[in-house]
Amino acid sequence: MTYKLEMLPREKVFRDPIHNYIHVQHRVILDLINTKEFQRLRRIKQLGTASFTFQGAEQSRFTHCMGVYEITRQICDNFKRNYPTKNPGDGLWNDDERIVALCAALLHDVGHGPYSHTFEHIFNTDHEQWTQRIITSKETEINQVLRQVSDDFPEKVASVIAHTYDNPQVVQMISSQIDADRMDYLLRDAYFTGTKYGMFDLTRILRVMRPYKNGIAFDYDGMHAVEDYVLSRFQMYQQVYFHPVSRGMEVVLTKLLQRAKDLYEHNHMNDFEMPSLLIPFFENNVGIDDYLSLDDGILNTYFTLWQNYPDEILKDLSYRFLSRKPLKSAEYDQETEKILPKLADIVESAGFAKEYYTSTNTSYDLPYDVYSPNSNKNRTQIEIMRDDGSLIELSTISGLVNALTGKISGDERFYFPKSMLVEHPDDIFSNTYEQFQEHIFNDEII
Template identity: 90%
Template sequence: MTYNLEMLPREKVFRDPIHNYIHVQHRVILDLINTKEFQRLRRVKQLGTASFTFQGAEHSRFTHCMGVYEITRQICDNFQRNYPTKTPGDGLWDDNERIVALCAALLHDVGHGPYSHTFEHIFNTDHEAWTREIITSPETEINQVLRKVSADFPEKVAGVIAHTYENPQVVQMISSQIDADRMDYLLRDAYFTGTKYGMFDLTRILRVMRPYKDGIAFDNDGMHAVEDYVLSRFQMYQQVYFHPVSRGMEVVLTKLLQRAKDLYEHNHMNDFEMPSLLIPFFENHVSINDYLLLDDGVLNTYFTLWQDYPDEILKDLAHRFLNRKPFKSAEYNQVTEKMLPELADIVESAGFDKKYYTAINTSYDLPYDTYSPNSNKSRTQIEIMNDDGSLIELSTISNLVNALTGKISGDERFYFPKSMLIEHPSDIFSDAYVEFQSHIHNDSII
């Protein structure tokens, strides 16, 4: 389908620390950027609680979405320049698909809530479902902008997010084992966390990408650049995304929101200043407007107020979160897992409600996955294209990637209050403390 698109009279650029310039040529892209739903992403951190560990990680979902758009734009330029379609069905790039890809790239994270995945866990929300809702709902400015392209254009963009769009090349640009989304957040997160694990040669990877009938492949002479990307991604998961202290703050946040929800459900917040913007989530009856009113700043404001609430657990957890008092953790395994209920009881005997002051957290359940083409939830596997046009899956020809393929990575941790590790506890906690220490070795504690 050919769309009647208005081009800007002059290209607009946005300065960016990762891509130098982000180039906007289409009126629809600029209009989407200026919608209130997209501007809200400035107020949602990309890495949630990771900024408590990596102090530079203050970047937002807004900057990431802009970066994903820019990488997608560069992919489209490369495909149109080097692999333009010549006959229908030849598997090459149809540039009429460009605007669908660009809009989907820009909007792919517009449905993220405050503190993203922690919020999702407590209130059973799904950011991808909300993204599709924001794109297709007539109530949103985003939908109104997209409908100017064509009446069915919002559904086409939402189809890319849902992986149901008819062109697999467009879907794989945004969501696959090596896509614009992952490539931007690895480089961006590495930059803002001050780490080097996520660095890889983006320019080279974009150069060796090529379309084919069933999606996107990579030239065989670019295999080593792709290997470097896979290794960088693995390292970022282990060293940044799975960091135990960030997860310790995430546990505090989870328990804080859970306590507020429990108090509301038992009518114990009546004497408090009611957190009105959270009530729809407490009652599990959320409209699109309710959802879009929330961001990190709104939650932080409630947390600040909760420091003065009469409920001691809510007050304490709010203080711990706002003032960076993460729970400590000890790694456990199949042998020591049987000790966890007893450890939780010991924590409670020391004066902490184990429901809110102990937790089991596993990195395996976090929303990042290492490269595993044979897993049940695998994204499209990485295909290397030989000179004769035949395809071969990356891990079958790369010893490096094969060593990582299908391997479960991460750890399992038991979280508890740091005061359980005080070297000289008060008499009140003395017996419990000694017993607690007998179960947990200091060399396994972070």
């Protein structure tokens, strides 16, 4: 279907440290950017608790979504210029799909909650489902803007997020093992964390991308740029996203929200200012307005108030989070996992409620995988196109990628208060310190 879309009288540009200029030519894109639901993303950090480790990591979901839009726009321009469809079903690019791709790219993260994945874990929310709900609900400004294109346009955009849209090229632009989303967050997160692990040649990758009937492939002579992207993604996960200190702050945040939820469920918040915006989440009865009312700043305001709360655990965890007091950690494996209950008991005997001051945190990633028809969660593999038009999967021609294929990387950590590592000869820790040290060695602590 061809949509009649209003073009802006003059292109609008947004300055960006990663892409230099982000170009907006369609009225619908500018209108989406100006909706209250999209502007809310300015108030949600892209990397959550990672900013406690990498002080520059203050970028927002807003800037990331704008970047994903811009990369998708460049992909569409490349496809239109070099691979325009000539006959129906020829597998080349139909530029009528552009506006669906651009809107999905811009809105793909609009359903993220405050502190993103930590919040999802505590309150059992799913940002992709919320994204689809926000797009398709007539209550939202986003939906109203999209319906100006056509009555069924919000559902089309949401189906891209759900991976059910009927054009696999559009779906893979936004969600695959090498997509606009991943390419932007790797470059953006590397820039703002001050690391170099996520750097790769975006310009070259966009140049060698090409559509085919079942999705997107990459020219054979661009294989090494794609290979470099896979390796940079692996390094970013190991060195940045899985950093043990960031995870230590994530554990504090998780326990803090859990304590607040437990107090509410036991009617122990009646004598203190009620966290009204969190009540729908405590009661598992969340509407769209409830969901969109929360952002990082709202949670931080509650945490500030809770530093004066009469409950000592909530007060202490609020202080620890706002004042950057992460829990310490030690790696464990299948052999040493059996001592974790003993360690938790020692922590409790030192005066810390183990339910709130000990935790395990597992961070694993699959850097690259190939399609498996028997897998519960199939991944779209990276296809390399030879000169004759035949396709070959990346890991079969790249020794470096093959070394990472199907190999899960990461670690498992046990988190506990830093006090357990400090000897206090005259107080409650005098006995527990030595017991704890029997199992925890300093060279394992990070």
